[in-house]
Amino acid sequence: MNVTLPDGKVLELDSEATGADAALAIGPGLAKAALAITVNGEIRDLSRELPDGATISIITEKSDEALDLIRHDAAHVLATAVIDLFPGTKVSIGPAIENGFYYDFEFPDGVTLSEDDLPRIEERMKVHVKAAEPFERSELSVEDALVRFRELGEDYKVELIEDLITNEGAQTVSLYRNGDFVDLCRGPHAPATGRIKAFALQSVAGAYWRGDSTRTMLTRIYGTAFLSRKDLEEHLELLEQAKARDHRKLGRELGLFRFSEVSPGSAFWLPKGTKLFNELVSLSREMGEPRGYQEVKTPQLYDAELWRLSGHWDKYRENMFLTESEDHQMGLKPMNCPGHAHLFGAQQWSYRDLPVRYSEPGLLHRNEPSGTLHGLLRVRHFCQDDAHIFCTDEQIQDEVAACLEFAFATYRLFGLEPKLELSTRPEQRLGDDELWDRAEAALSSALDSGGHEYVVNEGDGAFYGPKIDLHITDSLGRSWQLGTVQLDYSMPERFDLSYAGADNADHRPVMIHRALMGSYERFIGILIEHYAGALPFWLAPVQVQVLPVADRHSPFAEEVAAELRAGGLSVEADTRSESIGRRIREAELAKTPVMLIVGDREVESGEVSVRERGSGDEGAETVAGLLERLNQRVQDRTA
RNA sequence: GCCGAAGUAGCUCAGCUGGUCAGAGCACCUGUCUUGUAAACAGGGGGUCAGGGGUUCGAAUCCCCUCUUCGGCUCCA
Numbered sequence: 001m002n003v004t005l006p007d008g009k010v011l012e013l014d015s016e017a018t019g020a021d022a023a024l025a026i027g028p029g030l031a032k033a034a035l036a037i038t039v040n041g042e043i044r045d046l047s048r049e050l051p052d053g054a055t056i057s058i059i060t061e062k063s064d065e066a067l068d069l070i071r072h073d074a075a076h077v078l079a080t081a082v083i084d085l086f087p088g089t090k091v092s093i094g095p096a097i098e099n100g101f102y103y104d105f106e107f108p109d110g111v112t113l114s115e116d117d118l119p120r121i122e123e124r125m126k127v128h129v130k131a132a133e134p135f136e137r138s139e140l141s142v143e144d145a146l147v148r149f150r151e152l153g154e155d156y157k158v159e160l161i162e163d164l165i166t167n168e169g170a171q172t173v174s175l176y177r178n179g180d181f182v183d184l185c186r187g188p189h190a191p192a193t194g195r196i197k198a199f200a201l202q203s204v205a206g207a208y209w210r211g212d213s214t215r216t217m218l219t220r221i222y223g224t225a226f227l228s229r230k231d232l233e234e235h236l237e238l239l240e241q242a243k244a245r246d247h248r249k250l251g252r253e254l255g256l257f258r259f260s261e262v263s264p265g266s267a268f269w270l271p272k273g274t275k276l277f278n279e280l281v282s283l284s285r286e287m288g289e290p291r292g293y294q295e296v297k298t299p300q301l302y303d304a305e306l307w308r309l310s311g312h313w314d315k316y317r318e319n320m321f322l323t324e325s326e327d328h329q330m331g332l333k334p335m336n337c338p339g340h341a342h343l344f345g346a347q348q349w350s351y352r353d354l355p356v357r358y359s360e361p362g363l364l365h366r367n368e369p370s371g372t373l374h375g376l377l378r379v380r381h382f383c384q385d386d387a388h389i390f391c392t393d394e395q396i397q398d399e400v401a402a403c404l405e406f407a408f409a410t411y412r413l414f415g416l417e418p419k420l421e422l423s424t425r426p427e428q429r430l431g432d433d434e435l436w437d438r439a440e441a442a443l444s445s446a447l448d449s450g451g452h453e454y455v456v457n458e459g460d461g462a463f464y465g466p467k468i469d470l471h472i473t474d475s476l477g478r479s480w481q482l483g484t485v486q487l488d489y490s491m492p493e494r495f496d497l498s499y500a501g502a503d504n505a506d507h508r509p510v511m512i513h514r515a516l517m518g519s520y521e522r523f524i525g526i527l528i529e530h531y532a533g534a535l536p537f538w539l540a541p542v543q544v545q546v547l548p549v550a551d552r553h554s555p556f557a558e559e560v561a562a563e564l565r566a567g568g569l570s571v572e573a574d575t576r577s578e579s580i581g582r583r584i585r586e587a588e589l590a591k592t593p594v595m596l597i598v599g600d601r602e603v604e605s606g607e608v609s610v611r612e613r614g615s616g617d618e619g620a621e622t623v624a625g626l627l628e629r630l631n632q633r634v635q636d637r638t639a
Numbered sequence: 640g641c642c643g644a645a646g647u648a649g650c651u652c653a654g655c656u657g658g659u660c661a662g663a664g665c666a667c668c669u670g671u672c673u674u675g676u677a678a679a680c681a682g683g684g685g686g687u688c689a690g691g692g693g694u695u696c697g698a699a700u701c702c703c704c705u706c707u708u709c710g711g712c713u714c715c716a
Contacts, residue, residue, distance in 0.1 A: 206642025
């Protein structure tokens with residue numbers, strides 16, 4: 001038979017030749033390095049027979065696919081070790097994931113696993129890796145496979161096979177054996193367990209079977225694997241370093257905010273944190289005004305009637321904080337939209353008035369489940385940079401495009417590059433298909449015209465309309481949704497909103513919900529991790545720290561500070577009788593962008609010695625010149 | 640909410656199997672030093688060991704409940 005190699009050469013092989021044979025035919029070095037083979041674009045085991053005429057490419061440790069392969073191998077070895085150590089454990093699934101792998105198990109009654117158990121599971125895994133047990137693939141009819149896994153009591157595998165039959169019409173399934181462990185698995189795998197050069201188990205967690213919270217909670221073991229010990233150590237080192245960027249740690253160390261048991265999930269903002277917070281609110285106002293936004297203020301607490309009208313009473317009550325007043329049930333707002341819709345509906349509108357863009361840095365309360373709270377990134381009390389745009393159908397596309405422009409203009413200031421997701425019509429939805437066609441088309445063409453790349457989440461839209469979300473990852477690579485632009489045909493209906501058209505008839509406006517930073521809390525959490533706490537000059541709560549060398553220079557230091565403050569900067573003077581070295585160190589640790597050292601020389605010359613965060617002495621400068629330079633940095637919003 | 644883990648001074652942590660176990664460093668306060676680009680020196684104050692029950696002659700240490708936090712899952716800005 002003949003196969004074609006990546007460089008276009010044709011290789012002649014014996015009939016029934018396998019991927020391993022092909023690799024050997026190319027060269028013994030490659031045969032040794034080979035992990036798997038791509039056959040007509042599909043990754044397969046080396047041991048499988050090649051089809052005649054196939055285009056092949058050998059996967060080695062250098063290939064992009066190599067890590068996924070050995071991580072998947074490692075997941076099987078993990079399962080092998082777990083079953084060795086905990087007989088009677090049921091297995092479910094164990095895929096490779098970004099940065100590692102996991103396997104989900106159901107342990108026998110009475111057995112609970114904790115992280116203390118990981119070392120001995122690792123030891124057991126090492127035995128199997130060292131034994132370099134081959135991965136052997138076999139195929140089985142679905143009937144035989146069902147019998148086999150039923151006998152073993154592997155209920156989860158049985159369910160998987162049943163679903164393969166119903167959903168894919170599967171006739172056969174593939175099994176992989178390594179050592180004594182046989183798993184239902186699509187493959188592919190490397191030739192043997194020995195190819196896993198370095199691995200580590202990392203954590204134990206609960207995970208619902210099939211991601212369904214009504215089903216059994218399985219025990220998930222996370223781990224990672226690499227092609228060399230060095231790569232593994234580098235990865236673990238990176239994870240260590242990421243902890244230093246954690247906004248919860250930095251928020252405390254930098255004196256930005258804190259949390260307390262007296263109000264779980266709600267930040268207490270300290271003066272410095274409040275300054276940062278307010279800076280972002282100002283930014284949003286400053287950018288919103290020229291874009292036609294009008295700020296409004298709406299109440300925190302509303303009669304339950306409003307929530308019934310908006311639909312939140314039915315769909316969101318569980319997550320709302322409720323109270324009573326004079327026999328009226330009331331609820332704190334979890335969203336600003338009903339208030340804005342109510343406000344819009346309170347007066348008459350002409351088509352000439354549209355679009356109307358109401359913005360509000362609205363304070364919200366959502367009673368999020370305790371287990372979901374996460375520093376500033378998931379809180380119960382937060383403030384959105386929220387706005388609602390009421391417009392005509394024809395205006396949707398331009399408005400959405402303008403929202404995206406606004407969002408990117410904002411993110412660019414911080415060097416953040418969000419990932420975009422377009423979520424389309426869900427199964428349960430309001431409105432006819434024609435409406436959804438138009439709404440989705442409006443969103444996707446706004447995305448396309450802006451030249452944005454995005455992924456489509458089919459069926460993930462809100463029940464009232466499709467949406468575009470902006471995602472950013474935190475220091476540990478966890479993705480968080482920040483901004484969102486949502487089309488809503490439902491709320492205008494519920495609130496019976498209307499405007500008079502050119503035809504003098506009543507028309508229903510469309511509502512666009514948009515929050516660009518998302519919430520100030522989450523955005524600040526992400527920013528802190530993005531900058532590792534070293535906020536750019538324009539955002540720093542304390543921009544300049546003036547440091548007199550000795551007590552006798554304090555009056556001059558105060559003068560300099562006052563002058564810079566009068567020039568609009570946030571300045572402190574550290575006049576404590578501590579050593580200058582100590583005060584410089586503390587200003588550095590506080591991530592203050594600019595330090596000014598003033599001693600005899602400066603008092604004499606009237607200038608100041610400038611020290612930039614992280615880069616040492618930069619020489620003397622007049623206060624006036626410095627002020628101008630620093631104000632330019634604020635204006636340009638540069639570091 | 641679910642699974643697992645943790646909770647000792649403001650912070651980081653010691654305190655092994657219950658019996659001088661309430662400690663250290665940093666921070667804080669006081670005093671001395673008056674400093675030239677990342678930590679001066681000395682002394683001092685501070686915790687009913689998350690909260691509540693229980694076991695015991697005796698609990699920070701063992702058990703139970705609650706709260707909070709951390710890692711995930713589900714859900715979400």
